[in-house]
Amino acid sequence: MAARLGKEFMATVSLQLIIGGILQGGIYALAAFGLSLIFGVSNILNLAHGEFLMLGAMVSFLVYTGTELSPFVTALGLIPLFFAVGSLFERGLIRPLSGRPDHMRLVASILVTLGASIAIEDFASFAFGPNEKALAYTLPSFQVGPIIVSTIRLAGLAFILVLTLALHTFLKRTYQGRAIVATTQSRRGAMLVGVNIQRVANLSFGIGAILAALAGVFFVIMFPVTPYVGLPLTLKYLCIIVLGGLGSLFGTLLGGLVLGLVEILVAYYSPHWSETSAFIILVLILLIRPQGLFGRFSG
Amino acid sequence: MLRVEQLAVSYGIIPAVHDVSLTVNEKEIVSLIGANGAGKTTTLNAISGVLPIRSGRVFFDGQELTGAGSHRIVERGLIQIPEERHLFPDMSVAENLEMGAFSAEARHLARRTLAWVHELFPRLHERRSQLAGTLSGGEQQMLAIGRGLMARPKLLMLDEPSLGLAPLIVDDLFRIMVEINRSDVAILLVEQNAAQALETSHRAYVMENGRITLAGEAQALLEDEQVRAAYLGI
Numbered sequence: 001m002a003a004r005l006g007k008e009f010m011a012t013v014s015l016q017l018i019i020g021g022i023l024q025g026g027i028y029a030l031a032a033f034g035l036s037l038i039f040g041v042s043n044i045l046n047l048a049h050g051e052f053l054m055l056g057a058m059v060s061f062l063v064y065t066g067t068e069l070s071p072f073v074t075a076l077g078l079i080p081l082f083f084a085v086g087s088l089f090e091r092g093l094i095r096p097l098s099g100r101p102d103h104m105r106l107v108a109s110i111l112v113t114l115g116a117s118i119a120i121e122d123f124a125s126f127a128f129g130p131n132e133k134a135l136a137y138t139l140p141s142f143q144v145g146p147i148i149v150s151t152i153r154l155a156g157l158a159f160i161l162v163l164t165l166a167l168h169t170f171l172k173r174t175y176q177g178r179a180i181v182a183t184t185q186s187r188r189g190a191m192l193v194g195v196n197i198q199r200v201a202n203l204s205f206g207i208g209a210i211l212a213a214l215a216g217v218f219f220v221i222m223f224p225v226t227p228y229v230g231l232p233l234t235l236k237y238l239c240i241i242v243l244g245g246l247g248s249l250f251g252t253l254l255g256g257l258v259l260g261l262v263e264i265l266v267a268y269y270s271p272h273w274s275e276t277s278a279f280i281i282l283v284l285i286l287l288i289r290p291q292g293l294f295g296r297f298s299g
Numbered sequence: 300m301l302r303v304e305q306l307a308v309s310y311g312i313i314p315a316v317h318d319v320s321l322t323v324n325e326k327e328i329v330s331l332i333g334a335n336g337a338g339k340t341t342t343l344n345a346i347s348g349v350l351p352i353r354s355g356r357v358f359f360d361g362q363e364l365t366g367a368g369s370h371r372i373v374e375r376g377l378i379q380i381p382e383e384r385h386l387f388p389d390m391s392v393a394e395n396l397e398m399g400a401f402s403a404e405a406r407h408l409a410r411r412t413l414a415w416v417h418e419l420f421p422r423l424h425e426r427r428s429q430l431a432g433t434l435s436g437g438e439q440q441m442l443a444i445g446r447g448l449m450a451r452p453k454l455l456m457l458d459e460p461s462l463g464l465a466p467l468i469v470d471d472l473f474r475i476m477v478e479i480n481r482s483d484v485a486i487l488l489v490e491q492n493a494a495q496a497l498e499t500s501h502r503a504y505v506m507e508n509g510r511i512t513l514a515g516e517a518q519a520l521l522e523d524e525q526v527r528a529a530y531l532g533i
Contacts, residue, residue: 179401182390182398185390189385189386193402194369196368
């Protein structure tokens with residue numbers, strides 16, 4: 001009897017852990033995918049990427065505390081807003097760097113986006129206050145047999161799934177989307193078939209910012225957010241990209257899922273190691289399979 | 300059709316090409332021959348807008364293209380097939396060809412152009428769902444040319460199409476090049492294989508150390524003592 005109860009308890013806990021892990025992984029995957037897209041298209045390391053997530057989370061928090069509007073509705077409004085943010089970011093800070101040799105541009109982009117990241121952080125702490133913000137948005141849970149399932153987590157998962165499918169369709173079926181994918185595979189090849197590289201770079205920043213901001217909407221439902229979460233998250237996304245393989249968009253998605261699951265599972269069994277697990281995985285991957293799960297070795 | 304006037308290109312402060320002037324007329328095959336590092340590829344890259352031009356001007360089809368973005372140059376029908384091919388390795392052969400017809404005008408004609416490309420390279424039709432990165436060297440070169448043709452070029456700039464390929468495949472490529480030229484596509488050909496290039500061309504330019512040192516009818520260059528000694532190994 002006791003053994004059966006124990007087993008049921010374990011099944012419940014592990015299912016909830018896995019749902020939580022997939023959701024966290026999905027949030028990681030969304031944001032990291034944007035970073036991967038930007039890197040793949042422009043060879044630019046956008047260290048301000050986590051700030052887009054933080055801003056998305058802040059806006060979502062403010063809208064919810066002000067109007068009690070569901071974060072899922074806010075998310076739809078964030079799409080055009082953050083497309084503009086990302087697009088302006090590229091136009092104002094990144095495009096002036098173009099025309100330099102690749103290695104110089106990479107270094108310049110790191111300095112410029114790191115500066116932008118610190119500036120955005122300061123701005124946010126001034127505008128929204130430095131304290132933690134948690135969005136207490138809940139939906140009634142429901143029960144399946146012995147398992148209690150959180151509706152909001154399922155809704156979050158569904159939202160992320162729809163978003164991923166929409167993104168996939170865009171990249172696979174539209175000319176602009178294909179131009180983005182082509183540019184990540186061969187920048188020179190894309191130029192020679194008539195792709196406007198600058199427009200594609202701009203588009204990828206817009207899309208990247210949208211994905212990060214939407215990830216922020218879910219992030220603030222699950223974790224408290226301060227203006228300072230951006231840069232540490234950016235580092236985690238870099239781990240995910242390396243984990244999945246530089247230049248592999250699909251690898252990034254999978255890398256995000258893997259890291260989310262690992263973190264949640266580790267957090268359950270030994271909480272202290274959860275935050276570190278990303279970097280442990282990174283070191284292991286670099287030792288065992290330096291090109292990442294789905295990466296190619298070619299330059 | 301293509302007129303390049305006193306083109307100069309440099310990498311940083313190191314000059315690579317100086318004072319290069321050349322023309323390609325409609326329906327012509329013109330080759331640009333010369334040793335490794337003479338500046339042939341740099342010249343093509345500057346014409347196609349991939350490298351910035353330091354000085355000089357490029358005219359194509361009656362319009363100036365100097366400093367226009369590479370996508371504008373492709374739209375006008377001036378297409379470069381690069382030596383390194385620069386295919387999209389994780390896309391299928393069919394998707395690569397579709398990307399070739401990216402500019403607006405080429406998109407409308409894509410289906411008809413594809414039939415033509417498949418006729419020229421039946422192998423590309425057989426391999427249409429294979430990933431470009433997994434093709435053999437010869438097949439990749441066919442795909443690179445096919446992708447270029449999908450853009451409906453008026454002038455095709457081919458950079459070392461025969462490099463690293465087996466002699467039989469090279470013969471095939473030269474034959475197909477002549478066939479493409481018969482469909483009113485002018486060709487500017489850069490080749491190490493000077494003998495075969497000159498035999499196929501109408502006119503030719505010889506480049507040395509970033510300058511054009513000799514120009515003329517291909518037949519005349521084939522018989523030129525200097526050219527024979529330096530490039531034909533005779």
